[in-house]
Each structure stands twice: as C-alpha cells, then as structure tokens.
Amino acid sequence: MNTNVQINLHAGRGENDRKILQRDQVPRLFQPLTLRSVTVRNRIMVSPMCQYSATDGVANDWHLQHLGSRAVGGAGIVSTEVVHIEPRGRITPHCLGLWNDEQRDALARIVRFVKSQGAAIAIQIGHAGRKASTAQPWKGGKPLSVQEGGWQTIAPSPLPFADGYAVPAEMDLDTIAATLKLFAASTRRAREAGFDIVELHAAHGYLIHEFLSPLSNRRTDRYGGSFENRARLLLEAIDAVRSEWPDDMPLFVRLSSVDWVEGGCDLEGTVRLAQLLKAGGKVDLIDSSSGGVDPRQKIPLFPGYQVPFAAEIRRRAGIATGAVGLINAPDLAEQILATGQADLIIMARAMLNDPYWPLHAAKVLKTKIPWPPQYERGDIF
Numbered sequence: 001m002n003t004n005v006q007i008n009l010h011a012g013r014g015e016n017d018r019k020i021l022q023r024d025q026v027p028r029l030f031q032p033l034t035l036r037s038v039t040v041r042n043r044i045m046v047s048p049m050c051q052y053s054a055t056d057g058v059a060n061d062w063h064l065q066h067l068g069s070r071a072v073g074g075a076g077i078v079s080t081e082v083v084h085i086e087p088r089g090r091i092t093p094h095c096l097g098l099w100n101d102e103q104r105d106a107l108a109r110i111v112r113f114v115k116s117q118g119a120a121i122a123i124q125i126g127h128a129g130r131k132a133s134t135a136q137p138w139k140g141g142k143p144l145s146v147q148e149g150g151w152q153t154i155a156p157s158p159l160p161f162a163d164g165y166a167v168p169a170e171m172d173l174d175t176i177a178a179t180l181k182l183f184a185a186s187t188r189r190a191r192e193a194g195f196d197i198v199e200l201h202a203a204h205g206y207l208i209h210e211f212l213s214p215l216s217n218r219r220t221d222r223y224g225g226s227f228e229n230r231a232r233l234l235l236e237a238i239d240a241v242r243s244e245w246p247d248d249m250p251l252f253v254r255l256s257s258v259d260w261v262e263g264g265c266d267l268e269g270t271v272r273l274a275q276l277l278k279a280g281g282k283v284d285l286i287d288s289s290s291g292g293v294d295p296r297q298k299i300p301l302f303p304g305y306q307v308p309f310a311a312e313i314r315r316r317a318g319i320a321t322g323a324v325g326l327i328n329a330p331d332l333a334e335q336i337l338a339t340g341q342a343d344l345i346i347m348a349r350a351m352l353n354d355p356y357w358p359l360h361a362a363k364v365l366k367t368k369i370p371w372p373p374q375y376e377r378g379d380i381f
C-alpha cells in the first residue's frame, strides 16, 4: 500500500528493522488499525451522519452515494448514520431503521459497495428516546405531534427534552426488556447484511444516554438513581448486541463524555463507565463525543475540542478511543494520534465538505495512498 517507497533507503538493515522504519515513516493517520479480526486500512472514520432521506426506514440511492463516495475517497471506516431499532425510535420519519428484512437488504447493497472500495463499514445502532418524532432539519427540525405524522415518544422518565417537546411515556420494565430484544434483532440483521463493525449510540441525549444522565433519568427502580443503575441499560444493551454480534467482530460505543450542564454526566463518571466496559471485554473502542441531553448546554468549540475526553478515557481506562469534533486538518489529526490521545480520528462535517478528504490529507502529510483506478487521472494537484 503506502509503505514500499522507503525500502531502498534502508538497504543493509535487517528485514525487521526495515519494516519498523517503514512503518514509522508512514504517518500514523495512514497506518492500519486492527480490532479483533478486522483490520482497517487507516485511522480515518466517517462519523455517523443522519441524512433524513429514507422512506419507511429503508436506505436508497442517496445513502449508497453518501457512504459509497466516502469509501471511494479513502476512509478506513465508513459509518452509517444512526439506524434505529424501532419506528418510534427514529429522530425523524425519514431516518433509517433495521427492524425488518427489507431494510437489511437495502443496507446489504451499500455494505457490498463500500467493502469493494477497500473500506470497512460500521453501522451505528440506536434509539432516539424522547428526542424522537421531529421534522427533518431543513423542515425546521421541530417536534412533530401525532396529527403532524409524529408519535408518542418513550424515555426513562416523563420529562420532555425542551419546550415544545411532548412529555415522553416512562418506560416500564416490560418496555425496557422489549427494547433490549430490539437491539439484539437489529444487530442480527446488521450481521446478516455484512457489516464489519457495530457502534452502539449511547450519546447525544438519545435513549441510552437518557438513562445514563441524572438530568433525564429520575427513576427510582433498578434503572435509575445510582451510577450502577443508570449504567444498567447500556450494559444490558451491550450484552444484547453481543448476543448477536460475533466475538471476533469489533463493537464501538459512542458516549457523551460530559453533558456540559451542572449535575449531568461528567468526565469522572465517563472514565468509570469506560473502565467497566474495558473490564467487561465486550467493547473495543469508545467514540468520545459530548453533549445533547440538555438544551442548556454551553459547549466551548475549537478544533479538537473533545480530544481531551478521548485522551483521558484512553489513559485511565486503557481502552482504545476515537476522537471526534472539529478535527478538520490533517496535521491536527496526525498530532492527536502521534501523542497517543486516540486510536482513531472520526470526522463528520469535513467529510461532507470533501468526500475525498483522506486522499487529500495523504498529500498534506507527504505520503501516498492508492486512488481508485478510475480516478487516478485526477491525481494531479
């Protein structure tokens, strides 16, 4: 791939020395990453990004081009947007789902294409909880009433997310048990569709995060109150996913490391949670995001603003992390990896801006990665 140019420079050295030197000279961003049985070609992951463009939860040509073009562009991992486990778990009526086989088969077509381009493909699985039933962002993003085509939402506690949101129904124990089964069923379909990686969405104020955060969870049963109780749904969802996801396949969890609101999830708690996940041996990587559970949040935005969370979780829990959030420059991405703050760089908006970001970043970092042969004549700048 991108290593052979250095061989002559080290003539006379042993084969192992040569390999080490070659590897060191490849920017970290373009070194492969092995997680269980899956090796990805570089450390760049396309972050999950809702496209709000499905009908009845079924992926279509838009999703094929969205994910396919980013695989063509050289990313190591291409992730789907969040794919919901049941209709009422969708953020909008136009979000993807994986509660039936038609949805599975539509995703399988995309999986085949992404893999044919040398990328690994991840699926983010989730449930939007009390933040479900809203309009597409370009239609205002407001909560939809039943009359407007929305639905009754569910959550750990009957607390609306914000003004204008309906009061969610408090989940009883039967509903929780049924929801866990839905996580397992969607994971089974993800396996059948051929995905390489599952990421469980436990961030951004959606259902699992709503259980984790004291701001949205006021339960007094075994799913609320103490840290252990608030973490229970996440741990059970991980078990449900793992019951259908092979032991040799990687599982990521996206967490909101902090809620950015007093009394919410904080980094200490998130490190503790990551330590639990590490000890459980079922999770391979923490995708370290933040926020989303409380509209009062104030997030200080700057390039790499969430990197310290990935670094602290990695250092103290000893688990691989993905850094995400305004990592738009190749030099910043490289520096995050080189300083051991994360194992994977996860990018959203920069990838919307430029699906070929990895091909262009390789040039900035003075290395070469293969272009698709059909596009080689475009490699002129």
Ligand SMILES: Cc1cc2nc3c(=O)[nH]c(=O)nc-3n(C[C@H](O)[C@H](O)[C@H](O)COP(=O)(O)O)c2cc1C
Binding pocket: 047, 048, 049, 050, 051, 080, 081, 082, 124, 201, 203, 204, 254, 289, 324, 325, 326, 327, 346, 347, 348, 349, 350
């Ligand atoms: C259009 C769009 C859709 C998104 N959809 C999701 C999603 O489905 N799941 C998720 O966890 N995050 C979602 N996010 C958040 C991104 O994955 C990412 O965490 C965030 O944009 C910060 O990264 P960035 O600065 O590289 O854009 C979305 C972001 C954008 C811009």
